[in-house]
Structure formats: C-alpha cells, structure tokens
Amino acid sequence: MSDECHLCLLGLIALSSLLTGSSGVDDAHVFISSGENVRLSCNNALHDCKSTTWIYNNIFRHSETVELITLGIKKEDTERHERLSLGSDCSLNINNISKDYYGSYSCQQWTGENGHKLRPDGHVYLHVLHVSSSQTEISAGRSVTLFCQLYSSAGVSCDDWIRSEGIELFWVNQAGVKLTRSDSRYQISAPGHCISSLNTTLLNEDHNREWRCNVTQRDQVKTSVTYTVKSSGEKTSSLISFRPSYCQ
Incomplete structure (x- = not known):
C-alpha cells in the first residue's frame, strides 16, 4: 500500500473517532x-x-x-x-x-x-432499582401490591434505553422461577418497560416467603431487590432487603 493510501486510512480512522465520540x-x-x-x-x-x-x-x-x-x-x-x-x-x-x-x-x-x-x-x-409496597403493615387475607421501578438516565428515556440494551425487569419467587400473568395468584402489570407491579393476597403460609424483582441485561442479573414477609402475631410486617450487583 502506498504512503498516500496509509495517510488516507489514518485520516478516515481519526474522522470516524470524532464522529462517534470515541x-x-x-x-x-x-x-x-x-x-x-x-x-x-x-x-x-x-x-x-x-x-x-x-x-x-x-x-x-x-x-x-x-x-x-x-x-x-x-x-x-x-x-x-x-x-x-x-x-x-x-x-x-x-x-x-x-x-x-x-x-x-x-x-x-x-x-x-x-x-x-x-x-x-x-x-x-x-x-x-427501587421497590416499594402499598402498605407498611399487612395481614393474611389482605392484598398487597409491590412496585418495582428502574430509575435510569443514559441520555434517552428509560424505556428507549431498555429496548436498545436488552434490559429486562421481572419478578421471581423464592425458588428463582419467573412469575407470569398466567399464574392466577398474582396480578402482574407493566405500564412501562422500567416499572412492574406485583399484586397478591397474602396467605397464612406466606410467613418468610420471598418475592424478588430482578434486572437483567442479556440474561445476566445486574441487581435485584427481595421482598420478604415476616409474621408478627396476627399482623405481618413487610421487610425489604437488598442484593446489589454491579456492571462496569
């Protein structure tokens, strides 16, 4: 390759770097x-x-x-x-x-x-990732709604970013099985790609039961929040524990 072609190639690489913000x-x-x-x-x-x-x-x-x-x-x-x-x-x-x-x-x-x-x-x-509950004190027989939302700002709206980067937000049970809308016990709604709610009626056997909200990127878990029901007498109090993971 001639010296002139080498210079041309180097110029194209430099221009590409500037255009892409590299x-x-x-x-x-x-x-x-x-x-x-x-x-x-x-x-x-x-x-x-x-x-x-x-x-x-x-x-x-x-x-x-x-x-x-x-x-x-x-x-x-x-x-x-x-x-x-x-x-x-x-x-x-x-x-x-x-x-x-x-x-x-x-x-x-x-x-x-x-x-x-x-x-x-x-x-x-x-x-x-943030999870909140519709109630601070709950008891068996009453319904509770959990809200899981990913707050994200990568220069575009969260919904647009999630779609382009293969991000998924979903609920799993304590066995790690993904909860779906086909399960009659749970009402799962997702008004946007960055928020998901889980509604269920608590049972007596739900003491120590866990539901976890996961965020994955191309099937790799990035962070999660676990909601654990703790019984105390006739009432149960909702406790939220956190298990973060990092992607850099």
Missing part, C-alpha cells in the same frame, strides 16, 4: 439497589486526585450540572454532600443511595480552577 475512555454503567452504597470508578484518573472533578447531571431532573467534587475537594453546598466521599483512587463513593441519585456522573481532570482539561471525561451512568 475518546479512549469507555462509558460505564452501574446498577444498584436503593439503600446500598456504591463506588463509581474514575477511569481517567491521574496519579493523584488533586486534578479530579466529579459532576452530576440528570437531563430529566436538572437543567444544569451539579459539581460534587472540585479538584479533589468535596463541595459542601450540595444537598447530598454528607453521603459523598472521594476514594484514594479518585472514585466517587456514595452512601445510602436513593432513587433520586440516578443519572450521569462524569469524572474530569483539570490543571486548576481556571486551567485546562487534561483528559477526556469519564462517564458513569448510575441506574437505581
């Missing part, structure tokens, strides 16, 4: 259940964190980005600063995640407050 830093997707702690990796970090800035953005909830960490120092004027910390590897640690924390987190490297950006941004998309 920066050498891969975007990360983290799935977590509400109530858990999470660590967001900064995959463009330098040897120390004095140049590291973390910003948060959610196009569906905020019109502007929020600066959480500036040049290695935590901002004290943000509503969530008490839950944040910066790891020794410049990762962003968030304690006791709530559903409101979903969105896009970007790790940036700057020379100073008025300096220049040293590297392309590293983006982490945080997806939060």
